[in-house]
Amino acid sequence: MSMRMRRGLLIIGLVLAPFIIGLLFTYELIKIPFPTDMAQQPSVGYQESPRQLPPVGSVPIQGLSVIPEEFPINPVPADEVSLQRGEILYTIHCEVCHGAEGYGDGPLSGYFDRTPQNLVGPQITAEFDGSVYLTIVQGFGQMMPLAENLTPRERWDVVNYLRTLPIR
Ligand code: HEC
Numbered sequence: 001m002s003m004r005m006r007r008g009l010l011i012i013g014l015v016l017a018p019f020i021i022g023l024l025f026t027y028e029l030i031k032i033p034f035p036t037d038m039a040q041q042p043s044v045g046y047q048e049s050p051r052q053l054p055p056v057g058s059v060p061i062q063g064l065s066v067i068p069e070e071f072p073i074n075p076v077p078a079d080e081v082s083l084q085r086g087e088i089l090y091t092i093h094c095e096v097c098h099g100a101e102g103y104g105d106g107p108l109s110g111y112f113d114r115t116p117q118n119l120v121g122p123q124i125t126a127e128f129d130g131s132v133y134l135t136i137v138q139g140f141g142q143m144m145p146l147a148e149n150l151t152p153r154e155r156w157d158v159v160n161y162l163r164t165l166p167i168r
Contacts, residue, residue, distance in 0.1 A: 071130025076156035078163065086161025089154050093146060094119075102165045112142050120165045129159045 024030045076082050091100075097112075099105040102119035109116050117124055124132065136155045139145035150158065 071128040072133055074129040074133070074156055074159060076153060076160060078160035082157045082160045083164060085154065086157035086159070089150065089158050090161050093149055094158065097143070101168070102162060103168065114142060116143065118168070119162055120167050125163075125167055129156070129163070132159045132162065 025032075095106055096108045097104075097106045097116040098119050099109065099116075103121075104116040104118040106116065119132075133155050135143070136150060136158065137145060137147045146155075
């Protein structure tokens with residue numbers, strides 16, 4: 001082999017070598033375990049135990065951050081404004097499942113294993129307002145939480161309105 005040819009091959013080799021080594025990584029023939037998974041950090045998700053209390057002085061913006069041991073007391077008087085708002089909000093957020101009169105016979109009710117509760121029957125009418133409020137916040141069984149859809153004030157408006165529906 002001539003001197004020239006050898007030098008040519010050497011240059012080609014030098015150019016190709018990094019490329020080939022790069023390919024080894026691309027096709028994962030050589031693997032370096034980079035820590036790319038956020039779950040590997042030493043942190044605790046909000047759904048994991050131990051349950052952390054929020055820092056002192058922090059204000060939850062979507063309602064309850066920690067479920068209280070007692071039912072919250074309804075702070076919203078059932079005046080005309082609250083009932084009007086409650087009626088509109090009920091139509092938007094509850095009626096599809098619980099029905100216009102609250103009987104649990106809305107158009108979506110057939111899609112649940114356990115039908116949506118009759119909200120004007122003996123069970124729910126006997127519950128504290130705060131219990132219905134918490135159902136809106138946390139959901140219940142197959143009913144999803146609606147905390148993101150309704151502000152705290154709006155949830156109480158719905159509860160107030162529910163209480164005016166004829167009992168059955
Ligand atoms: C997508 C359907 C759906 C919507 C919307 C919905 N619910 Fe429900 N709800 C259900 C179902 C289903 C159940 C029964 C769940 C079970 O028993 O597993 C239920 C149960 C309940 C209960 C009974 C909880 C208990 O303690 O027994 C209350 C109270 C309630 N819903 C209130 C509401 C209110 C108020 C709204 C509107 C802000 C609402 N729901 C919106 C489906 C819905």
